Amino acid sequence: MTPTDKPLAGLRIVEVSSFIASPFAGLTLSQLGAEVIRVDPIGGAADVNRWPLTADGESIYWTGLNRGKRSVEADLRSEAGQEMVQRLVTESGPGGGILLTNQAGRSWMSHTVLSRIRPDVITLEVLGRTDGTPGVDYTVNAGLGFPQITGPVDHAVPVNHVLPAWDLACGLYAALCISAAVRRREQSGVGAHITLPLEDTALSVAGTLGYLTEPQVNEHSRTGTGNDVYGTYGTDFTTADGGRFMIVALTPRHFRDLVDLTGVRDAVDAVEKALGADFRREADRFTHRAVLNGLFEPWFARHSTADVAAVLETASVLSQQYRTFDDVVADGVLADNPMFAELDQPGIGRYLAAGFPAAFEGAHYTTGPAPSLGADTPAE
Template sequence: MSADGRSAAQPLAGIRVVEIASFVAAPLAGMTLRQLGAEVIRVDPLGGAADHHRWPLSADGESIYWTGLNKGKRSVAADLRAPAAQQLITRLITEGPAGGILLTNTAGRAWLDYDTLVRLRPDLIRVEILGRADGSTAVDYTVNAAIGFPLVTGPADHAEPVNQVLPAWDLLCGMYSALAIAAAVRHRDATGEGSRITLPLEDVALATAGNLGFLTEAMLCAAPRPRLGNAIYGQYGQHFHGADGTTFMVVALTPRHFRELADLTGTGKAVEALATALDADFTDEGTRYHHRDVLTGLFAPWFRERPGATIAAALARTSILWERYRTFHEVATDPRVTANPLFTPLRQPGVGTYLAPGAPASVNGEHTPSAPAPRLGADTATVLRELGLSPAAVTELLEAGVVATEI
């Protein structure tokens, strides 16, 4: 904490972000900004946006997904088609020294356009997440299909595309959006200028595929990238099964890792003989990758003959990179969660009490803990009063169905 009361962990304290969005990318961006100290007010239509009841659900029917991505925010619910509600939300976006920041993925609403809002707030920061740069729609699943990853994911002999469970493009897009807003705030503080920012989900995926070399490889090399199952392209890595059904991922990135793996499995002499027979230099990572199948055949028996506990104990005594495959249920009860200061007990109404993650980065040795997600519309009346509306005016709006609270 500095002399003026500012916290290094909350550098965005004093700014207000209005989030009008749904699903993953924008809500994640908003929650990230909240963890960095910003006040984030999520505005939803009456009854909630399309993601309000998205699975998984708690026993009480509350969306575990929704509460997970909206922790610590304030919630306003309004009839977004009503002119009176649009005027109030416009004021919420544009008024006040802390305001002037909109995060949205809602297209086609003229009253939320940059050109409309900037006339009221010249230093407006508006971040709009699009599906594609041309304005057409797309979601993580369709973007993923279009980029190429499902056709290099899965077993080597599998003919069908394999989607990834992790919504990688949504997550990256959310982080890029939060970074864009933080950078725009810095620019506004320095120059007084706002920013009009668009971030297409597909461009996030395309940029990532380019940065990682997937697209460059396709531009320069005729041969397509093969499916590898659980192997690692250009390196030696493979999964192995233990005698008791446990499965391990083992990665040998360096010559030392590889040498220790051969020593551990008692295959050192066999590996040397193989190197001689193939005229292969296994200190080279590309060579280890090209001969991965025959090397795996040498190492696999050692794993198959031992239970998981024995394998884990033996691997732990080496520098080899490894981990046992675990279920989410196993991870949730593991000390890496239960004894991790990243996680603190959180009582979420409608969901229960559980260990919730705060901000992953620790600042000066501490993580910013999570706060519960709001009930839909829980802050509507308070936020309207903060805009200067009288209690009578707020009551009139509630009775007219323009806004709602505690839905």
């Protein structure tokens, strides 16, 4: 597949950014065929040496997020450097005139200034908080409420999640917004000034999923449930040799299979009758999860990890053994998945790199390696 076959071929995006949300948006656009030029200050932005690193000190993080892009260094404090960035953004052509940045507040690359040079310019500014003040995934999450219901139910302090979910969601929204703005520009010839706060991304998702609706309608928010899945039946069990499985029974069929494979049909029927419950309903399975956990747990505790895995493979109940990242790589999952392709990344080495998760006509879009910092800087 050639770059011109990709959906966003012909677009040119200038990315002035660092850390996760904005570079992830650039990577997504690059995977879909856009030419993305990342602009860094001389010596690199604050994330150029961010962990994880190789044994030689190369940033696995930086190269991962900047695959397939071009790299330009500029003295962003000098007039010459600022003018160079302005030229890159506003160069003529139907696919150019697009700026993606999380460096808002710089007047020289504001939408107002750039639109004087190119009226149809599209700018997208990833912000921290809604009011424009700085914020990152972990500070936004701390102020939202999720850490208060994450972790064991008897744990009294907030638990941060290791996945920067709001950064990733914000990056995907940014890529979608730019694609939408390009389509509108093609139809009407107008540019766009888009602001996308990380905090609003989090609030939007939390509101959509009901976390912020509950306190408004029910006058209280949900409490933490540990590893139990909220509102349905799902929890984790430990096997005789220390393996651990996550089990989820979303439907009555899933639940029947779990009851039958653990051999506790009579006990579950008796509990259901005694409690006046109907375990065909998700609400009842969730409400009485502690009793049900106690009935299922002995079966898992009596059987080895291999035996449990073999039985679960034949059942409809949703299940997965807990694994480490090392386990995933060692199991050959990456090599078996066509989304991954071998990449020779200078400074890092050869490894299987993830492409775009959606397949177009059966093919996953991939990019080349990340450039060396400043490799595409124009000659003075």
